[in-house]
Each structure stands twice: as C-alpha cells, then as structure tokens.
Amino acid sequence: MEHHTGFVLAVDAVTRHVNSARPDAPVRPDRPRTPRLAPTRLAAASALRRLADRMEPRPVSAPTCCS
Numbered sequence: 001m002e003h004h005t006g007f008v009l010a011v012d013a014v015t016r017h018v019n020s021a022r023p024d025a026p027v028r029p030d031r032p033r034t035p036r037l038a039p040t041r042l043a044a045a046s047a048l049r050r051l052a053d054r055m056e057p058r059p060v061s062a063p064t065c066c067s
Helices: 004-019 037-056
Strands: none
Touching: none
C-alpha cells in the first residue's frame, strides 16, 4: 500500500463511527417541540402559491378553423 497514513486514518474513523451507536448507549427522550414557525410557514406558502399562480402561463387557446 502506498498511503499507509490514509489507511490508518480511515480505519480509525470507521471504528469511531461504528462504536458511536452501541446498544448500551444512553437514550435521551426527544424534547416536545412547539410549532413557533407554523404561522410564518403558512403565510410564506400561501404567498408563494399566489406568486406561482400569477406567473404560470395561460393555456393557449385552440385556433379556429378557417371559414
């Protein structure tokens, strides 16, 4: 192998990664989230929807046949 240092660093990184999720690791419950940004997200979504409706091209009307 030409790159011994890279190999050693890769093995060390994989070992740390594998051992980071051990079955005996302590489990912390998730904190309940408060939907603080829900009104802001809804307002942004409705504004973007209105903008998209205005920017959407109108359908082309079918040409009438020559009379």
